[in-house]
Amino acid sequence: MASSLTKDSASTTGTEKTFLGHPRGLANLFMTEMWERYSFYGMRALLVLYLVAPASQGGLGFNMATATAIYSVYNAMVYLLALPGGWLADRAWGARRTVAIGGTIIMIGHFLLAVPVEISFFIGLAAIALGSGLLKANISTMVGHLYPDKNDPRRDGGFTVFYMGINLGAFFAPLTIGTVGQKVNWHFGFALAGVGMALGLLFFFLGTRHMSADSDVVPTPMSETERAAIIKKILMWLGVAAVAYAALAVSGHFTVDWAIWPLTIAGLVIPAWYLLRIKRDKDLDQVSQSRMSAYVWFFVAAAAFWGIYDQTGSTLSVFAQDNTSNSLFGLDFPSSWFQSLNPLYVMALAPVFAWLWVYLNKRRQEPSTLSKFAFGLTLIGLSFFVMMLAQAASSGGVKVTPLWLCMVYLIQTVGELTLSPVGLSLTTKLAPEKYASQMMGVWFLAVTAGDSVIALLQLIGAPTDSSYWFASQGGLAVLAGVAIFMYRRKVQPLMGGVH
Known part of the structure; x- marks a missing residue:
C-alpha cells in the first residue's frame, strides 16, 4: 500500500520518494499518530465503563462520581503534561527522541492496564497520561520540520493529511477496542490498545531515515x-x-481520593498561575497586556466548552450503556461505538466548513472570529439541553433511541469545528511575541481547566444521574456564548487591532 502512495518528486532530483506529493516522512508520522490516537481513544471508550463495572463483571466497582472524576483528571493531566513535554524537547531531548520515549511509555501503560491488578491499572493510567503529554507536544512539530520552507505550498495540506490520521484512529478505535473490551474481556481491550501503540512505534522507527534532521536538534540545551x-x-x-x-x-x-484531589487542584491552579504569570509580565507593552486581558475571557469560555465536550467518554458513555437502546435498524452494537460518531462527523463536516468560510469570505459575509467562538459555545450548551431531554425521556428505566446521542454528538461536532480552529487562531493572534510558542500550550491548558472543574464537581457530590447536571452546564454555556456575541463590540477593543 505504501508503494502505491509514493512517487518521484518533481521538485527534487527525481530519486526522493514522496507520500501523496508530500515528504516521505509524513507517511510514517501519519501512521504513528493514527495508531497512537487509536490506542488513546480506544482505551478512553472503555475507561469509565470499566471503572463503574462491578467486580462480578470484571470491573473495579467505583461509583459514578469517582469514576467520572478519575476520567476527568486523567484527561486534564494529558493536556497539562504537554507543557513539560514541549519543554523537554526544547531543552533536553529534541522532538524525535521525545516522541519515541513518549510512545514507548504509552505502550507500556496500555499493557499495564491489561494486567488484572488495581495498582497496575492506575500506574498504567499515569504512564499513558505522561507519555501522551510527551508525544502530543512534539509530533506535530515534527510534521512542521518536514517543510523547512515556511512558505512551502504543501505545508497546510500536509497538516490536513496528518489531521485525517487522528480522526481515522479515533473512528476505528471504539469499533474494535470497545467491542473486544465490552464483549470479550476488559483487559483484552486494553491490551489491544497497547498493540495499536506498538504498531505506531514500529512505523515511527521504520521512518527514522525519512524524518527531518531538525527533529533531532535541541533548540536551547541545558x-x-x-x-x-x-x-x-x-x-x-x-x-x-x-x-x-x-x-x-x-x-x-x-484511598483514590488522595490522588484525585491533588491532581484536580493542580489542574485548576497551574493554568491560572500560568495565565497570571504572562499577564503580569512587566516586559509586555500596553497592547500585549490588553490582548492578554481579552484572552483570559476566551480561555474561561474555552474551558467551559471542553469541560462539557470531554464528557463524551464519561457521563455520556455511561448514559449510552445504561439508558440507551444499543440497537438501530436491527443492528445490535456495544455502547462504546457511540464514541466513533465524533471523528466520523469531523471527517464528513470539516471539508464543508472549510469551503463555507471561503465562500462567505468571498461575499464579505463570513462571521467574525468572536461570532464563531460564541456560536460554538452556544452549540455545546444546546447539546446538553438535548441531553437533558434524553435523560428525562429515560426516566423509569426506559431505554431511549440511540438517535438522541447521535444528535448530541452532531451538535457538539459542529460546535467543535466552529470554536476549536478559531481558538487556535485567536491564540496565535493574541499571543505576546515573547510567549509566541508557549501560548499554544496555554490554549491546551483550557482543556485541563475544564476537565478539572468537572472532576471537582464530581468530588463534591454533584449528581450526574439527574437532568439538572446537563441543564445547569448547558445553560451556563449558552449564556456565555450569548454574552460573548452581545458584548463582542466591547471585547474587540481589548484585542489590540486583532480581528
Missing part, C-alpha cells in the same frame, strides 16, 4: 549545572510524594 539542579528538584519532590503516600498506605488511610 547546561550541566542547570540539568543537575532540575534533576535534584524532581527527585526531591518525588521523594516527598513517595514518603507521604507510603505513610498513607501503611497506615491504611490511602
Whole structure:
C-alpha cells in the first residue's frame, strides 16, 4: 500500500520518494499518530465503563462520581503534561527522541492496564497520561520540520493529511477496542490498545531515515549545572510524594481520593498561575497586556466548552450503556461505538466548513472570529439541553433511541469545528511575541481547566444521574456564548487591532 502512495518528486532530483506529493516522512508520522490516537481513544471508550463495572463483571466497582472524576483528571493531566513535554524537547531531548520515549511509555501503560491488578491499572493510567503529554507536544512539530520552507505550498495540506490520521484512529478505535473490551474481556481491550501503540512505534522507527534532521536538534540545551539542579528538584519532590503516600498506605488511610484531589487542584491552579504569570509580565507593552486581558475571557469560555465536550467518554458513555437502546435498524452494537460518531462527523463536516468560510469570505459575509467562538459555545450548551431531554425521556428505566446521542454528538461536532480552529487562531493572534510558542500550550491548558472543574464537581457530590447536571452546564454555556456575541463590540477593543 505504501508503494502505491509514493512517487518521484518533481521538485527534487527525481530519486526522493514522496507520500501523496508530500515528504516521505509524513507517511510514517501519519501512521504513528493514527495508531497512537487509536490506542488513546480506544482505551478512553472503555475507561469509565470499566471503572463503574462491578467486580462480578470484571470491573473495579467505583461509583459514578469517582469514576467520572478519575476520567476527568486523567484527561486534564494529558493536556497539562504537554507543557513539560514541549519543554523537554526544547531543552533536553529534541522532538524525535521525545516522541519515541513518549510512545514507548504509552505502550507500556496500555499493557499495564491489561494486567488484572488495581495498582497496575492506575500506574498504567499515569504512564499513558505522561507519555501522551510527551508525544502530543512534539509530533506535530515534527510534521512542521518536514517543510523547512515556511512558505512551502504543501505545508497546510500536509497538516490536513496528518489531521485525517487522528480522526481515522479515533473512528476505528471504539469499533474494535470497545467491542473486544465490552464483549470479550476488559483487559483484552486494553491490551489491544497497547498493540495499536506498538504498531505506531514500529512505523515511527521504520521512518527514522525519512524524518527531518531538525527533529533531532535541541533548540536551547541545558547546561550541566542547570540539568543537575532540575534533576535534584524532581527527585526531591518525588521523594516527598513517595514518603507521604507510603505513610498513607501503611497506615491504611490511602484511598483514590488522595490522588484525585491533588491532581484536580493542580489542574485548576497551574493554568491560572500560568495565565497570571504572562499577564503580569512587566516586559509586555500596553497592547500585549490588553490582548492578554481579552484572552483570559476566551480561555474561561474555552474551558467551559471542553469541560462539557470531554464528557463524551464519561457521563455520556455511561448514559449510552445504561439508558440507551444499543440497537438501530436491527443492528445490535456495544455502547462504546457511540464514541466513533465524533471523528466520523469531523471527517464528513470539516471539508464543508472549510469551503463555507471561503465562500462567505468571498461575499464579505463570513462571521467574525468572536461570532464563531460564541456560536460554538452556544452549540455545546444546546447539546446538553438535548441531553437533558434524553435523560428525562429515560426516566423509569426506559431505554431511549440511540438517535438522541447521535444528535448530541452532531451538535457538539459542529460546535467543535466552529470554536476549536478559531481558538487556535485567536491564540496565535493574541499571543505576546515573547510567549509566541508557549501560548499554544496555554490554549491546551483550557482543556485541563475544564476537565478539572468537572472532576471537582464530581468530588463534591454533584449528581450526574439527574437532568439538572446537563441543564445547569448547558445553560451556563449558552449564556456565555450569548454574552460573548452581545458584548463582542466591547471585547474587540481589548484585542489590540486583532480581528
